[in-house]
Amino acid sequence: MPSMAADLPLISSWLDSKRTPFGFGFSLHISPMKLSFNHKKLNGLVTRAVLQVGSVANEKLKGLKKIQGLGFDVVKEAELVENGFLGMRKTKLVCTIGPSSCSYQELEKLALGGMNVARLNMCHNSRNWHQDVIRKIKKLNQEKGFCVSVMIDTEGSQIHVVDHGAPSSVKAEDGSIWFFTTERFEGSRPFTVQASYEGFNEGITEGDELVVDGGMATFEVIERIGNDLRCKCTDPGLLLPRAKLSLWRNGKLVDKHHELPTLSAKDWSDIEFGTSEGIDFIAVSFVNDAAVIEHLKDYLLAKNKSVKVLAKIECLESLKNLEEIVEASDGIMVARGDLGVEIPLEQVPALQEEIVDLCRRLNKPVIVASQLLESMIEYPTPTRAEVADVSEAVRQSADALMLSGESAMGSFGLKAISVLRIASTRMELWSREVNRVQKFLPPLGVSLPDRIAEQICNCAGQMANKLEVDAIFVYTRHGEMASLLSRNRPNPPIFAFTNEDSTRMALNLQWGVVPIAFDLSDDMDANVSRTTDLMKAKGMVKAGDAILVVSDVIPTYAVYQSLKVIVIE
Ligand SMILES: Nc1ncnc2c1ncn2[C@@H]1O[C@H](COP(=O)(O)OP(=O)(O)OP(=O)(O)O)[C@@H](O)[C@H]1O
Ligand SMILES: CC(=O)C(=O)O
Numbered sequence: 001m002p003s004m005a006a007d008l009p010l011i012s013s014w015l016d017s018k019r020t021p022f023g024f025g026f027s028l029h030i031s032p033m034k035l036s037f038n039h040k041k042l043n044g045l046v047t048r049a050v051l052q053v054g055s056v057a058n059e060k061l062k063g064l065k066k067i068q069g070l071g072f073d074v075v076k077e078a079e080l081v082e083n084g085f086l087g088m089r090k091t092k093l094v095c096t097i098g099p100s101s102c103s104y105q106e107l108e109k110l111a112l113g114g115m116n117v118a119r120l121n122m123c124h125n126s127r128n129w130h131q132d133v134i135r136k137i138k139k140l141n142q143e144k145g146f147c148v149s150v151m152i153d154t155e156g157s158q159i160h161v162v163d164h165g166a167p168s169s170v171k172a173e174d175g176s177i178w179f180f181t182t183e184r185f186e187g188s189r190p191f192t193v194q195a196s197y198e199g200f201n202e203g204i205t206e207g208d209e210l211v212v213d214g215g216m217a218t219f220e221v222i223e224r225i226g227n228d229l230r231c232k233c234t235d236p237g238l239l240l241p242r243a244k245l246s247l248w249r250n251g252k253l254v255d256k257h258h259e260l261p262t263l264s265a266k267d268w269s270d271i272e273f274g275t276s277e278g279i280d281f282i283a284v285s286f287v288n289d290a291a292v293i294e295h296l297k298d299y300l301l302a303k304n305k306s307v308k309v310l311a312k313i314e315c316l317e318s319l320k321n322l323e324e325i326v327e328a329s330d331g332i333m334v335a336r337g338d339l340g341v342e343i344p345l346e347q348v349p350a351l352q353e354e355i356v357d358l359c360r361r362l363n364k365p366v367i368v369a370s371q372l373l374e375s376m377i378e379y380p381t382p383t384r385a386e387v388a389d390v391s392e393a394v395r396q397s398a399d400a401l402m403l404s405g406e407s408a409m410g411s412f413g414l415k416a417i418s419v420l421r422i423a424s425t426r427m428e429l430w431s432r433e434v435n436r437v438q439k440f441l442p443p444l445g446v447s448l449p450d451r452i453a454e455q456i457c458n459c460a461g462q463m464a465n466k467l468e469v470d471a472i473f474v475y476t477r478h479g480e481m482a483s484l485l486s487r488n489r490p491n492p493p494i495f496a497f498t499n500e501d502s503t504r505m506a507l508n509l510q511w512g513v514v515p516i517a518f519d520l521s522d523d524m525d526a527n528v529s530r531t532t533d534l535m536k537a538k539g540m541v542k543a544g545d546a547i548l549v550v551s552d553v554i555p556t557y558a559v560y561q562s563l564k565v566i567v568i569e
């Protein structure tokens, strides 16, 4: 077993770099508070070796605030009691809510099944429907002790089918002639497909290709007449309601997204509605560049709304500006559905891995989305290939996996979430064995502006693994340290105590973090003893458990970040 001292050079090397721009000096002290040599994990080490890195406080510690109980997610609590610290799932699960999952009972079942975030796609359904779902989720959280965050996903300016002349799907036969029109009309016309965007056929000429849903059906443009494109079906298939339309010339996409506003008037109105209902995340569809994310974040800041903004990577333009988009946003969704429409399908897997790695480097949570268990929309078991896809996303250490149609409209949403839960827990375990995590994941260098926090958390991650502590406790107001710890993908779970509700809900999307509501005080020792006492009383920690404690609680008088190891007595 490596000794704790082995970590000291690492820590002291960054301690040398003083935080002069902020006017703080740093001290490191190791104070053995109590010696005991029989702990199962830290045999031979002091039981309360305290490694503290804090600014020199020039004021006395403030008095203890009144601390109430712990706001612990009932599902995580049960998971901990049942599986122990190491058996807790790290990968977060997002479920799209739709007609088959919108009742109070179904939502409760999904929450019990491990849903961390509920996604509402504003492309579908009415304002009242969305409001009703959001309120049900809030009620479940409040009355039943769940911790499910709410995400809205903007409609954006997609080019899709408005009407295709049939109530549900319609088959386009080989060689059949169809009109794709931008004309608005009521009712339906046979062999006529209404497209959502007026500029849809501009610049399109004979010989171009019109692709439906990324290859579900393909047409050749024969003629452009006024508002219409007259097309011949060259690859037969189904036209589904709201099917996506894209145009191609000589094997290259004719990019129309950049002509459209990323946030339409309807999107702004949906955002206004969502924030007034207290949502936690906005996922922005078809992001082209960082500007739209910055604009939305400024807007939310001005309105004093702590809502996290996620950028969906799903079009060509977003790939060109990937790094600036990741930097600007609070998280990313790899929206493989539309991405696979805009770029050749075989490029999606490598891109997914690159995006996941980039997000980890820049410390932004990342969701892998779409078609993870697509066959489960219809069938109660997944294909082997789907389970392999899910496991691969977990191996890449994506923060979260997302269900779409599987939970929104399928009959087996609950089974689908249990497949995600079981497959991700299994893969996490496998990745941890014989240090595979270290082999798989690119090492973290020094890449973030807050180098001190970054290095504390990198060291904490290494220490947690080497010392085989049972859990990491982090005390955080804005979630920064919790997020930086998560970025290291350590073996033990990260319990993040926070007094900010918005921080708690945002941390729901971060790998391995269990967010817990707690009335933080400026007195760190009081926080630690109070939370461990409360968790002990609940049977969640017991004597002998080793815990790595990290803090970024910032009292009014100083910056105070610390790292220490305690063993529960
Ligand atoms: N609120 C809803 N009401 C009705 N049906 C829904 C709803 N949400 C999703 N669905 C159904 O589930 C399917 C998949 O949902 P999802 O929202 O993930 O679609 P998507 O096309 O992947 O997303 P996006 O439109 O953002 O690209 C939809 O095509 C739709 O049929
Ligand atoms: C989720 C989504 O928007 C997509 O995959 O296209």
Ligand SMILES: [K+]
Pocket: 121, 122, 123, 153, 154, 155, 156, 285
């Ligand atoms: K959407």
Ligand SMILES: [Mg+2]
Pocket: 285, 314, 335, 337, 338
């Ligand atoms: Mg999409």
